[in-house]
Amino acid sequence: xxxxxxxxxxxxxxxxxxxxxxxxxxxxxxxxxxxxxxxxxxxxxxxxxxxxxxxxxxxxxxxxxxxxxxxxxxxxxxxxxxxxxxxxxxxxxxxxxxxxxxxxxxxxxxxxxxxxxxxxxxxxxxxxxxxxxxxxxxxxxx
Numbered sequence: 001x002x003x004x005x006x007x008x009x010x011x012x013x014x015x016x017x018x019x020x021x022x023x024x025x026x027x028x029x030x031x032x033x034x035x036x037x038x039x040x041x042x043x044x045x046x047x048x049x050x051x052x053x054x055x056x057x058x059x060x061x062x063x064x065x066x067x068x069x070x071x072x073x074x075x076x077x078x079x080x081x082x083x084x085x086x087x088x089x090x091x092x093x094x095x096x097x098x099x100x101x102x103x104x105x106x107x108x109x110x111x112x113x114x115x116x117x118x119x120x121x122x123x124x125x126x127x128x129x130x131x132x133x134x135x136x137x138x139x140x141x142x
Contacts, residue, residue, distance in 0.1 A: 042085050043101060072111060075123075078138040080106045088131035092119030099131050100124070110138065 071077070080086055085103045089096040092114040102108055102124060109123040111130065119132045 039084055042103060071109060075109050075111050077141050078108055078110050078122075079141050080104055080108065080137060081139050082137040086133045086137055088122065088124070088129070088133055090131060092121075092132040096132070100127075100129055102133070107141065108133075108138065110140075 080102050081104075083104055085101055085106070087098045088100040088102060090099055102122075107125060109125060111121040111123055113120050113135065114132070118135055120135050120138070121130065122133055123130045
């Protein structure tokens, strides 16, 4: 009887040990994957100026808007729909240099598209800067 009790205790201890180990591993994985799933903050580029409010909070101040300009032929206004904004690149490739960024919900001008329709040439009205963004991340506005 004592021998049966020892075997039962060993099996119960082994099962409880595996359960505690599994729960710890699942908890650690959940914690690590939860940290990795957060969207990183939008990068701040040298062209953007830092300002502080009276309460000491940092605020990114954009350049003053330019007067409304006429749209070139074939161009139209659009709004950025990508929740983390878009990088603006020199050329229509992912290997091209980043020359800036536009924030979510920012208004831009679409000047045209690449031959493969995967990229759109844009102009940022506030700065007049032109570059390329990945297609499908904007919506047309009036």
